[in-house]
Amino acid sequence: MPKVPRPGKAPTSADVARAAGVSRTTVSFVLNDVPGSGISDATRDKVLAAVRKLGYSPNAGARALRAGTSNLVVYAMPRWPLGHAIDTLLERARDALAERGLVLIVHGDRKLTGMDAARAWAELRPRAILADTWRCTPESVELLHQHGVQTVVLVGEESVPYAPTVVFEQKRIGVVAVDHLAEQGHRRIAAIVPTGDLREPGELRYVGVVEAAADHGIELARVDMPFDHGAALALARGWALAADRPTAVFAYNDEFAALMLRALRDAGLSVPGDIAVLGVDDTPLCELVTPRLSTVALHTTSFAEMHVRVLMDLIDRTHGDGLPLIPEHEPLVVRRDSA
């Protein structure tokens, strides 16, 4: 049965001090790990034993009021679906922050932008914030700093002048994909832009596809489609009848590429003989379908590590002497059998 809450009964640091037979200042020194406070190990152990016995939990809000900031680091949830890349980033960031006495929390609102977003994040008085570039303006970053946020790290398509940015360029994926297909001799290609949740990254990748196709003098067909076998089959059947069909398709990601493999086979076309298919992400799926999928690999683990390294570098020298070196992140084609 749910207990009726009893707010106000929570033990205070005064209770801890009484139980341990020390002053409240000593309790505060121990709990905040104040360097040079000259607390003996025996005293520290007594305080920690009292904390455990009483079930004392410091109040992050009260601490933030005293210090002007809390020990929280806020990651603003990105708008794209959660998956392996974000999971890896959160895992690495959490461990690195824990070593510094900081706690990673994810702010669940995916929609707020600009000053509205900054106000919502600032309510938590975090030490640092990671967010997508498109959610922040120069004014909103300024507002965060005014509220005691010491470090703001952005991630996005392009670097911005008002905060350190880790660049993750969707557009570059489209360029790398088309460069590969051009090298393979393709002169007529199709590119899929997903409808629905993935439309936005799809558009960004397509910008790169358009640029690279122009560079190579490649004829380009854009296909907007949902993740749906019926839609893929209709497309494939159209191509089966067309003399001037594309000889390769850039399929946005590995799932769409696998969908196209199935639809092309169902329409009587062979891969890569009639049409080559190129995915993105290098997921385990690539090895499981027939023919095995060629793909553009994004190295999300090394990207996550790089992202965390930049964040820690900035946190460690909080008042910033310039930007850390932010390395470029280049996608690479993994060749298998489909393209």
Next chain:
Amino acid sequence: MPKVPRPGKAPTSADVARAAGVSRTTVSFVLNDVPGSGISDATRDKVLAAVRKLGYSPNAGARALRAGTSNLVVYAMPRWPLGHAIDTLLERARDALAERGLVLIVHGDRKLTGMDAARAWAELRPRAILADTWRCTPESVELLHQHGVQTVVLVGEESVPYAPTVVFEQKRIGVVAVDHLAEQGHRRIAAIVPTGDLREPGELRYVGVVEAAADHGIELARVDMPFDHGAALALARGWALAADRPTAVFAYNDEFAALMLRALRDAGLSVPGDIAVLGVDDTPLCELVTPRLSTVALHTTSFAEMHVRVLMDLIDRTHGDGLPLIPEHEPLVVRRDSA
């Protein structure tokens, strides 16, 4: 370039009151949406305009100190990899909480349990907490309530007596899978338990497999394996040579099922003729592989909706008159071609 932070310069509610020409009490009534406070629309608009102009963000910590609790709802990040199910849960919960003026945040620590976990979550003085059952004890739930947490909702394999629990039974998946294979006439089956990150849910599903196999008098072989084509191929080759090989394999999830499809074909075995293969999750992958995958569907969207409904029901009648009705959640087999 990163701005040097200027803590302490953040506008206060007194600044807002001055700019709007109203009292601080009026500002507080407007910002906290206090019912029956008799604020006119004109005054409310003046206050909100001043809030925007000054870039004022209320301090969640200060609010929590006054009220004994904050407007935060903490979701303790589960230990299993983030994916579609958790994404859906977060999305639905965020919207439902926002309607109630509450903010969803995800606590990034996946490892803390018991009193350590409760103390870490309590630091944020949240209004409500969602967590996995295995992370909580009766004492830790008590500690949360003492710190003003009004609602604690757990999710786990079994209901517990000390907090409302939404049951999501991994074991039941194993039972449903084996019941299906038994109905199809299989008397010798293999079940995969993944090594690595997915081992724990794999063990829970296997408990159900063992129980159902005993009920049906089915001969059972347990296979512990990583997600790796080499390992799958070695297994499949062994089966190709064995007269008493299993006639069906329960493959933990759709990815493992697809891996086995490929390995069995590479070893010269046909599916489902030589060996049937059953996955779990009903992912899009099921339609993309050959033969199309039969699977146990978990209805994660309806589970997420149910979970959120229980949470909101508890939040809406905060001081609880009994538990809401928590419906059972039954996995179902989706039959395609592989089993």
